[in-house]
Amino acid sequence: MPLLPGFVAASAVGAAYFGAWRVLNGRRRVGEPPLVRGSLPHLGVALAFGRDSNRYLNHCRAQHGDVFTLLIAGQRMTFVLDPLSFGGVLKNPDLSFGPIASDVMDKAFDLPNMHGTFDVEKSDDAARRYLKTPALTPLSERMGAALTRVLGELEKTRLAGASGEADLYRLVWDLMFAAGTDALFGDGKFCPEAAAAFGDLDRDFPLMVAGMPKMMTRKGAAGLEKLVPLFEDLGPAASQWMRARLAIFRQVEPKKVGRVQTSVLWAVHANSIPAAFWTLAFLLVDPAAAAGIQIEVDEVLSGAGPESGDGAIRIEQLDAMVRLESAVREALRLSSGSLTVRKVVDATSIETRSGYWKVRRGDRVCLAPHLTHHDPGVFEDPERFVVDRFLVRDGQRPQFTKDGERVGFAFMPFGAGKSMCPGRFFAVNEVKLLVATLLRRYTFDAPTEPLPAHDLSRVGLGIFPPKSELSVTWRRRAPPR
Ligand code: HEM
Secondary structure (H helix, E strand, C coil): CCCCCCCCHHHCCCHHHHHHHHHHHCCCCCCCCCEECCCECCCECHHHHHHCHHHHHHHHHHHHCCEEEEEECCEEEEEECCHHHHHHHHCCCCEECHHHHHHHHHHHHCCCCHHHHCCHHHHHHHHHHHCCCCCHHHHHHHHHHHHHHHHHHHCCCCCCCCEEEEEHHHHHHHHHHHHHHHHHHCCCCCCHHHHHHHHHHHHHHHHHHCCCCHHHCHHHHHHHHHHHHHCCCCCCCCCHHHHHHHHHCCCCCHHHHHHHHHHHHHHHHCCHHHHHHHHHHHHHCCHHHHHHHHHHHHHHHCCCCCCCCCCCCCHHHHHHCHHHHHHHHHHHHHHECECEEEEECCCEEEEECCEEEEECCCCEEEECHHHHHCCCCCCCCCCCCCCCCCCCECCECCCCEECCEECCCCCCCCCCHHHCCCCHHHHHHHHHHHHHHHHHHEEECCCCCCCCCECHHHCECCECCECCCCEEEEEECCCCC
């Protein structure tokens, strides 16, 4: 799952050992990357980094080049910012993802000793196997049907009538959480209590994952405890992935199963919901792009609209929405704040374009793909939403280059290497389904207010949620013929 310490927060604890720690870790040794210590005991540069990581990393890059080590809240973190050097990090056998994942399970989901509790390899294999074709087809179609059903329920309440105003993030959140939970975990697993508890957990997640004292994360911890019993088992017609997982957890006690399942509930929703919001939001402020996508959706779905059968979109139809797919990817490019992090399990040197750099056992090595996503050397006019930027033409995905070299890791909202998101195909499908389902039934006026800012407190955790709401005017379309 997307991770990383809410760096700023991770601060207040344990400055007592700072003197000794600084002597050991706070000096640069021969062959190591430039070291940025900051002046605050223990915190190092946590505050500046936490305020706006993009800006801070760019500032450090201007001073030190593409590879440097930051001292952040007691941790040495080496950043490698050149996407052409990412391969050297991802293939280094002394850099491991396992300890990072265990740490998250312990701190955020109160499940220490993940590896001693269940077969992590088997569980990872199940995710890779059941979140891609062929299992992806029934899962996506169930998601489409669930979205149509949940939207139908909202049309009796919040979306009743011919037109109205809605808070876009709330609307997207409610649709995606209800539909995604039932599609994956089984019918009836969504309930308002689960939604409220998830909201509390997700809000406090950056603090929890940073290991903050419990008194600062009471609501999130209470949310977790409410979710655990709700997700110890599955509802009818649960996805193949979930059924395979439960078979792996057969020997594990139910409370712990509930914790592992809640961690996956978080991975399922925490990024997809903001991704769906940003895709719609970028489209709504770009009426030409929105009109193009609406035409594509209508053309693909003509003759198979919500009025026919259960209204669910078939997988071939979803696959045919290629412009919409490009729009989703472009929204992901612009709203991702994830970091790809590895722990150094044995002292090693990392290979980069600027040479070999030594890192110490216990250090973390981080890739920051969001900097690549905004790099004008890789993406032309990077701050602009270009709806066709990722359009597949003649079966070819667009390639991106830097300094004349092809960048294999230009687009990385789903991470890379061992920890790459196994849910990426489903994630893109569910966002497409949400947008197509809404655009099939509604038109939206371009919002009069600017798009909200990113909630930067969630750096490292995946797609940034919006910092505030976006009010939109919707109008019901005449039923498609
Ligand atoms: C736009 C939506 C999504 C984004 C941007 C996203 C991104 C990510 C990233 C960056 C990671 C790797 C974290 C790391 O390297 O530390 C990850 C892991 C993971 N994601 Fe996603 N994800 C999304 C949706 C989903 C969905 C829908 C599912 C499931 C259906 C899912 C399941 C997982 C799981 C199980 C992991 C953990 C993998 C592991 O621990 O090895 N994700 N995701």
